[in-house]
Amino acid sequence: MNPAIGITLLLTEEALLVPVLQVASGQKVTSLTACLVDQSLRLDCRHENTTTIPIQYEFSLTRDSKKHVLFGTMGVPEHTYRSRTNFTSKYNIKVLYLSSFTTKDEGVYTCELRLSSQHPPSYNKTVSVFRDKLVKCEGISLLTQNTSWLLLPLLSLPLLQAMDFISL
DSSP: OOHHHHHHHHHHHHHHHHHHHHHHHSSOEEEEEEEEETTEEEEEEEEOOOOSSOEEEEEEEEETTEEEEEEESSSOOOHHHHTTEEEEEETTEEEEEESSOOGGGOEEEEEEEEETTOOSOOEEEEEEEOGGGOOBOOHHHHHHHHSOTTHHHHHHHHHHHHTTSOOO
């Protein structure tokens, strides 16, 4: 085989593999969490973002074996939820707020992502949401869940020193 043809074939195969790798890892959902802000449900959908291709998304609720689209770019949101949703998106997180959350809104919530240029595969995570089991979305609450109480005083020492509350 001519070496120039071999190199050309190799480069062509690599060029074809790059988009496939972007599809496989560009939109994988890493976590879906739920908490309460006042009377609103907040869903945080964290995902990988390793591609420049736009990501399509959909938040849905499954209740009594029926899927209800709340918000997104893949399906048509149901009329009853349109006025109750608020959405924000950043680099690797999509956040949906559902206002006036009640026990009628309990069920399995799903965050589904796929690249705009692709049909399936899509990636999703689900979370079961029950009003009486939800935690409040507060900074101190997140700190206590994710930080050991032994580390908290150590992390506070430089702040206390800077404010002249203590001297070491």
